[in-house]
Amino acid sequence: MVVVIEERVLGLTPVADADLGRMLRIRHFERALLRLFERGQLNGTTHTCLGQEHVPVAVSGLLDPDDYVFSNHRGHGHFLARHDQPDALLAEIMGRAGAVCNGVGGSQHVYHGRFLSTGVQGESLPVAVGVALRLKRVTPGRLACAYIGDGTWGEGSVYEALNMAQLWRAPLLVVVEHNGIAQSTPTTAQLSGSIAGRAAGFGIPHHRIESVDVNVIRAELEPLVTLARTESRPVVAEIAVHRAGPHSKGDDTRTPAELVAAAQGDWQPRYAEAFPAQFARLDEEQRASIGRIVDDVLIRPASVWERS
Numbered sequence: 453m454v455v456v457i458e459e460r461v462l463g464l465t466p467v468a469d470a471d472l473g474r475m476l477r478i479r480h481f482e483r484a485l486l487r488l489f490e491r492g493q494l495n496g497t498t499h500t501c502l503g504q505e506h507v508p509v510a511v512s513g514l515l516d517p518d519d520y521v522f523s524n525h526r527g528h529g530h531f532l533a534r535h536d537q538p539d540a541l542l543a544e545i546m547g548r549a550g551a552v553c554n555g556v557g558g559s560q561h562v563y564h565g566r567f568l569s570t571g572v573q574g575e576s577l578p579v580a581v582g583v584a585l586r587l588k589r590v591t592p593g594r595l596a597c598a599y600i601g602d603g604t605w606g607e608g609s610v611y612e613a614l615n616m617a618q619l620w621r622a623p624l625l626v627v628v629e630h631n632g633i634a635q636s637t638p639t640t641a642q643l644s645g646s647i648a649g650r651a652a653g654f655g656i657p658h659h660r661i662e663s664v665d666v667n668v669i670r671a672e673l674e675p676l677v678t679l680a681r682t683e684s685r686p687v688v689a690e691i692a693v694h695r696a697g698p699h700s701k702g703d704d705t706r707t708p709a710e711l712v713a714a715a716q717g718d719w720q721p722r723y724a725e726a727f728p729a730q731f732a733r734l735d736e737e738q739r740a741s742i743g744r745i746v747d748d749v750l751i752r753p754a755s756v757w758e759r760s
């Protein structure tokens with residue numbers, strides 16, 4: 453399918469309220485988490501997806517309710533783009549009543565419906581291949597979508613999984629959020645060749661997307677998703693993003709120049725400039741909504757894990 457998007461404001465196409473609202477909802481959720489940490493109201497660790505919120509919003513618009521989603525350590529946006537339950541996710545991260553996994557999974561290990569995340573790099577892909585094969589047999593046309601970072605291409609399990617996925621024609625959509633850094637290691641210092649070349653080594657179709665425009669990303673992804681569904685095969689979508697926040701909380705090792713470049717690549721100020729009235733309205737709506745959710749979750753009792 454060829455999608456032509458002509459109307460642009462400051463390089464961005466007009467965005468639906470539902471998409472921009474969800475991107476801002478995730479942004480305010482992540483900011484709230486960092487504030488809670490600063491105040492000592494959140495324990496453990498967390499990795500926010502600041503700067504990358506538009507990717508799962510674009511991807512989720514192409515997913516079917518029966519598809520599976522596999523997420524990683526930076527997974528709040530992946531979850532919130534799929535399930536609009538910020539209260540249940542915040543309760544999970546804080547170990548409060550109403551937590552999506554009774555508070556035993558925390559930020560990185562969430563299992564809900566057809567969503568599964570793991571903090572162990574490279575752990576999800578082999579599982580996603582197995583689930584994709586099951587989907588192929590039982591409900592043809594459905595797929596497993598797995599989000600991984602560029603740094604995770606250093607894990608051997610990624611290659612074992614891609615090998616079997618291609619050999620067995622598993623309907624697998626691998627979404628690579630390429631932010632150019634893995635914790636504190638620049639990708640240029642740890643990845644030889646390219647992700648495109650590595651996918652090609654297995655004969656797996658690959659497409660790299662440079663835009664921060666949610667409509668453009670979705671339009672460029674759509675043919676790949678269709679290929680995975682109709683021909684039952686793995687595909688790799690690599691999306692260039694900027695990590696607008698630290699790796700986890702206060703651990704940003706990038707130089708001032710690199711931080712400026714990351715801020716300039718962030719979708720948020722660009723949407724604010726291109727669509728000021730729409731942005732201001734939705735931003736205020738989501739800021740207030742997440743604020744109410746935080747206040748509500750903060751006064752909840754501790755979650756209780758009941759074995760079933």
Ligand SMILES: Cc1ncc(C[n+]2csc(CCOP(=O)(O)OP(=O)(O)O)c2C)c(N)n1
Binds near residue numbers: 525
């Ligand atoms: C097997 C394994 N090794 C190391 C870590 C520690 N760790 C967590 S995130 C991360 C970097 C991941 O980089 P990337 O895949 O590019 O994702 P990003 O953090 O940039 O989103 C590392 C080394 C881990 N979680 N799992």
